[in-house]
Amino acid sequence: MYDWFAREGTPSPLGVTWIEEEAAYNFALYSKDATAVTLLLYSALDLAIPTYEHKLDPLANKSGRVWHCRLRKSTIPDARYYAYQVAGPRTPEEGHRFDSRKVLLDPYAHCVCFPPRFSREAATQSGSNAGRAPLGLLAAETRRHWAEEGAPHHTSDLVIYEMHVRGFTRRANSQITPTHRGTFLGVVEKIPYLKDLGITAVELLPVMQQDPEEGSYWGYMPLNFFSPHHEFSSAGKPFDALNEFRVMVRALHEAGIEVLLDVVYNHTAEGNEIGPTYSYRGIDNSTYYLLQPDRGRYRNDSGTGNTVNCANAYVRKMILDSLRFWREEMHVDGFRFDLASIFTRNEDGSINLSDPPVIAEIGASRELENLRMIAEAWDPATYQLGRSFPGISWLQWNGQFRDDIRAFMRGDADMVPRLMSRLYGSCDLFPDDILNAYRPYQSVNFVTCHDGFCLYDLVSYNHKHNEANGHGNTDGADNNLSWNCGWEGDAGAPASVLKLRKQQVKNFCVLLFLSNGTPMFSAGDEFLNTQIGNNNPYNQDNEITWLNWELLDQNRDVFCFFKKMIAFRKSHPSISRSRYWRDDIHWYGPRGGPDLSPDSRCLAYCLRGAAFDDSDLYVMVNGSRGPVAFMVQLGSPEQWQRVVDTSLPFPEDFRESGDLPLLSSSEYILNPRSVVVLLRH
Numbered sequence: 001m002y003d004w005f006a007r008e009g010t011p012s013p014l015g016v017t018w019i020e021e022e023a024a025y026n027f028a029l030y031s032k033d034a035t036a037v038t039l040l041l042y043s044a045l046d047l048a049i050p051t052y053e054h055k056l057d058p059l060a061n062k063s064g065r066v067w068h069c070r071l072r073k074s075t076i077p078d079a080r081y082y083a084y085q086v087a088g089p090r091t092p093e094e095g096h097r098f099d100s101r102k103v104l105l106d107p108y109a110h111c112v113c114f115p116p117r118f119s120r121e122a123a124t125q126s127g128s129n130a131g132r133a134p135l136g137l138l139a140a141e142t143r144r145h146w147a148e149e150g151a152p153h154h155t156s157d158l159v160i161y162e163m164h165v166r167g168f169t170r171r172a173n174s175q176i177t178p179t180h181r182g183t184f185l186g187v188v189e190k191i192p193y194l195k196d197l198g199i200t201a202v203e204l205l206p207v208m209q210q211d212p213e214e215g216s217y218w219g220y221m222p223l224n225f226f227s228p229h230h231e232f233s234s235a236g237k238p239f240d241a242l243n244e245f246r247v248m249v250r251a252l253h254e255a256g257i258e259v260l261l262d263v264v265y266n267h268t269a270e271g272n273e274i275g276p277t278y279s280y281r282g283i284d285n286s287t288y289y290l291l292q293p294d295r296g297r298y299r300n301d302s303g304t305g306n307t308v309n310c311a312n313a314y315v316r317k318m319i320l321d322s323l324r325f326w327r328e329e330m331h332v333d334g335f336r337f338d339l340a341s342i343f344t345r346n347e348d349g350s351i352n353l354s355d356p357p358v359i360a361e362i363g364a365s366r367e368l369e370n371l372r373m374i375a376e377a378w379d380p381a382t383y384q385l386g387r388s389f390p391g392i393s394w395l396q397w398n399g400q401f402r403d404d405i406r407a408f409m410r411g412d413a414d415m416v417p418r419l420m421s422r423l424y425g426s427c428d429l430f431p432d433d434i435l436n437a438y439r440p441y442q443s444v445n446f447v448t449c450h451d452g453f454c455l456y457d458l459v460s461y462n463h464k465h466n467e468a469n470g471h472g473n474t475d476g477a478d479n480n481l482s483w484n485c486g487w488e489g490d491a492g493a494p495a496s497v498l499k500l501r502k503q504q505v506k507n508f509c510v511l512l513f514l515s516n517g518t519p520m521f522s523a524g525d526e527f528l529n530t531q532i533g534n535n536n537p538y539n540q541d542n543e544i545t546w547l548n549w550e551l552l553d554q555n556r557d558v559f560c561f562f563k564k565m566i567a568f569r570k571s572h573p574s575i576s577r578s579r580y581w582r583d584d585i586h587w588y589g590p591r592g593g594p595d596l597s598p599d600s601r602c603l604a605y606c607l608r609g610a611a612f613d614d615s616d617l618y619v620m621v622n623g624s625r626g627p628v629a630f631m632v633q634l635g636s637p638e639q640w641q642r643v644v645d646t647s648l649p650f651p652e653d654f655r656e657s658g659d660l661p662l663l664s665s666s667e668y669i670l671n672p673r674s675v676v677v678l679l680r681h
Contacts, residue, residue: 025138033088033286047135108318115133117131118213151258217545222267339380353390356390377389411624413598416596439579462482463533514575514619524551588605590631626672643679
């Protein structure tokens with residue numbers, strides 16, 4: 001039999017695939033407008049001059065818009081890395097930016113190598129960047145499947161911990177093996193800490209391969225969607241990153257912790273029309289990016305220079321293939337989509353809210369079933385939070401929860417009705433009527449995340465302090481709804497201010513974990529980590545963003561409070577329900593019904609939980625500047641035990657089960673800016 005696929009290759013799957021039975025590699029690259037494609041293969045000894053060049057014959061090595069070939073390992077024994085050169089029209093006014101001299105990275109590369117002379121500047125200039133371009137790793141071992149005993153999947157006990165892999169353990173005081181600091185293996189060493197804290201899912205800031213010279217510490221400028229960032233490995237090597245990521249996932253799963261990835265499919269590190277040409281731009285610019293009507297400039301709906309053309313069929317395929325890769329070969333449990341509203345863009349930039357193809361295809365993919373899909377349901381141009389976002393079964397970061405809880409705790413007027421809505425699960429945003437049938441757990445409730453003030457800075461600064469970023473303090477949000485408790489920053493802060501800050505942090509903690517929905521908080525918030533007032537440290541790969549683990553010892557009381565609050569939520573599934581509280585919730589004021597007037601800053605409620613955990617909660621919130629006498633308006637006082645009073649010092653602020661004081665009176669004096677939680681069995 002004459003096997004033409006063995007000689008000419010196949011157009012799928014895209015990328016490079018090891019064919020075991022043939023001991024050969026299959027290469028496939030999509031390009032709609034290319035006129036010529038050359039495959040470049042490099043040995044480990046020379047990353048500048050290819051040891052083998054294979055010019056693809058369009059009559060034999062092209063099917064539709066996919067260029068492909070198959071090469072036996074025996075014919076390329078020294079090949080270790082690969083790239084492409086792609087020729088085509090260089091007419092920016094028509095959307096084409098081909099440069100046949102550019103060495104281009106395969107969009108589907110599963111490992112990326114950076115030669116010693118790697119240069120972003122060389123990719124920005126026209127002409128050859130040989131020896132200075134990122135290359136794909138050619139290895140049969142990049143694809144690996146492993147058997148796993150039941151990955152964790154949490155419901156009412158889901159608590160998400162947002163974490164930057166590098167910043168989590170980069171400091172020397174993280175007490176991590178020196179070679180593991182700031183890596184996937186560093187996360188592994190901290191798993192006992194995560195289990196002790198009680199979180200059940202980690203949401204990792206972007207771990208996909210980044211441009212190491214772009215200067216984005218957070219990782220939101222992706223270079224490649226199929227490979228983990230090489231600097232997150234202990235040796236800084238691409239293949240190590242692949243394997244060590246798998247080691248981390250397996251270890252977290254064994255600890256009962258889900259792994260969620262923050263993914264960025266809305267833009268790339270290639271930036272605007274003066275940015276570098278690494279991959280997509282040189283392979284098929286008009287396919288991968290949304291262009292302005294003049295075709296020479298990029299749409300910038302992402303706010304970062306370019307916008308990926310998610311409406312294009314092959315771009316959607318790339319996104320779906322990337323998600324499947326991270327699911328099937330890396331075993332992650334879900335994804336948080338950065339600026340997910342970009343998915344609703346048509347090719348002309350208009351908005352499609354009825355049935356955006358990429359969201360529909362994600363929902364229809366069997367391989368992605370039962371994964372957590374979490375949307376940041378906005379972008380710089382459109383805000384689609386709640387029912388406006390077309391991913392009707394997706395979870396969503398609830399920015400309204402963040403804003404309303406912050407405003408209430410700051411003391412803003414007319415916030416009691418909004419506080420009630422957020423505690424209840426945000427049914428105004430996620431209605432469970434017969435038409436929509438949203439669930440409250442689709443609201444990912446958070447007070448802080450990587451973007452903006454961390455929790456301690458939220459109660460320590462009225463103004464951002466982003467001078468270190470190099471933009472004259474003009475970057476980052478100006479409206480943070482923060483309150484410094486009467487003193488800007490830490491320098492010289494009186495003891496009374498420091499005490500109030502801890503109390504405010506505990507208030508935020510209680511309201512977050514008592515709210516119906518899915519709670520999320522940022523790594524370090526549990527021990528008052530600070531970024532010194534920087535609310536946009538996207539380019540700070542230093543001690544501004546690296547967690548300071550000495551603060552864990554200094555603020556052990558706050559850590560214990562978080563730990564106990566997480567455990568309390570888990571032990572009372574009546575708080576986090578798949579449905580809204582409805583008849584089980586009764587709202588009160590300090591006396592009588594709730595005061596919904598603009599000047600009101602107090603609220604109480606009773607949540608009956610007999611059907612869930614055989615206990616009831618009575619919560620009283622005083623957001624005012626003075627003490628307020630609350631009447632416990634349900635049952636006799638001796639039925640109620642005090643669990644939490646955020647105004648009290650440690651350890652009285654959170655009493656352990658079995659050591660809960662009974663109320664002696666129906667009247668309870670709440671100190672200023674405090675929350676009290678009572679329990680009745």
